[in-house]
Amino acid sequence: MxxxxxxxxxxxxxxxxxxxxxxxxxxxxxxxxxxxxxxxxxxxxxxxxxxxxxxxxxxxxxxxxxxxxxxxxxxxLRSSAACCGVRNAYDQPGQLGTDRWAALIGARALHPAACLVVSAGTATTIDILAADGLFRGGVILPGEHLMRRSLARDTAQLPFADGRFVDAPRNTADAIASGCVNAQAGAVERMFRHIAHETGALCLLSGGGADMLANALDIPFRHVDNLVLKGLAVAATQPDTP
Structure with missing residues (x-):
């Protein structure tokens, strides 16, 4: 075991x-x-x-x-140039966060077509994985909670808001919560454009903020619990793990 x-x-x-x-x-x-x-x-x-x-x-x-x-x-786990069917196009492959690397390995095992690998946690990472297993690159942004916290810390009159996500907010708490969720969803949907034209393209969504983000997305997605652990299981049981 x-x-x-x-x-x-x-x-x-x-x-x-x-x-x-x-x-x-x-x-x-x-x-x-x-x-x-x-x-x-x-x-x-x-x-x-x-x-x-x-x-x-x-x-x-x-x-x-x-x-x-x-x-x-x-x-x-160490990030490398290739592992378990995923090839790493990072300028310096070893600098890729191992959580992102493991999630990409897990995504490759779960979905054979192009996918956008999203982890919504303390930070949100959004990575492009081509159908042939090439990790093309990705972005990192503050997670939704960090966005709300930064507004409370660095502005004079905006609180740490515990509002709701709504289409057209009419109070400050909802305006902050909805703005932060829209920022997350907008980044995901913008990155999805890179693969949207490909057959079977899908967003694989993981992390503690996945439920929040799922409610705002207008792209095909699949919610995958513990994608990093799933990728680690693949890496630990296949012979080409570095």
């Missing part, structure tokens, strides 16, 4: 994968990563720990400490 770890900017997601089947999954705030030890201790037969870490060395060290004595030392 493999323990897969997606250490993101806000949370650490984990999943147990064995014999082609998901046998458990969950998420922990950074301050609670020590609980991974108990999770591993309760799951006999973990032969490998494999993950993506964009949260920094302190989180990686905390994960390794939590698992010590209960599971093998973590191995971390």
């Amino acid at each position: 493999i323990l897969l770890i997606d250490a993101g900017n806000t949370r650490v997601k984990w999943g147990l994968f064995g014999d082609g089947v998901w046998q458990g999954e969950g998420a922990l705030e950074h301050a609670r990563v020590d609980e991974l030890g108990a999770i591993a201790q309760g799951c006999a037969g973990i032969t490998r720990v494999f993950g993506s870490n964009v949260a920094g060395s302190d989180v990686a060290d905390a994960i390794a400490h939590a698992l010590h004595g209960h599971a093998p030392a973590p191995e971390w």
Whole structure:
């Protein structure tokens, strides 16, 4: 059994994968990563720990400490020029975030045609994956929550708004919430233009903000939970993982 770890900017997601089947999954705030030890201790037969870490060395060290004595030392995915049917056109392939790389690998395994790989989290990433497996490039923007927080922090009269997404807002809270959602959806729909003409083109949507974003999109999409973990499972079980 493999323990897969997606250490993101806000949370650490984990999943147990064995014999082609998901046998458990969950998420922990950074301050609670020590609980991974108990999770591993309760799951006999973990032969490998494999993950993506964009949260920094302190989180990686905390994960390794939590698992010590209960599971093998973590191995971390590295972005490369090619892996599992995906080719990386980044100017410097190793600089691509490993969460994006894992999501692209997962997307390639799930959808054989061109797709837009979107992760809506603390940051929103929007990546173009061609039908032949070429990662053509992508964009990064602040997530919807960060957008709202920046308005509250850097303006004198705009609050941190807990409004609703509506077509034509008539109060400040809804205006802020709707503006931030529209900014996210507009970026996704604009990037989708790169592949919209291709047969079977689809947006694969993942991340904590996926439900919010899905309500605003006017393109074909599929909501995929834990796309990074799914990509890690592919990378961990195929022989060409670097």
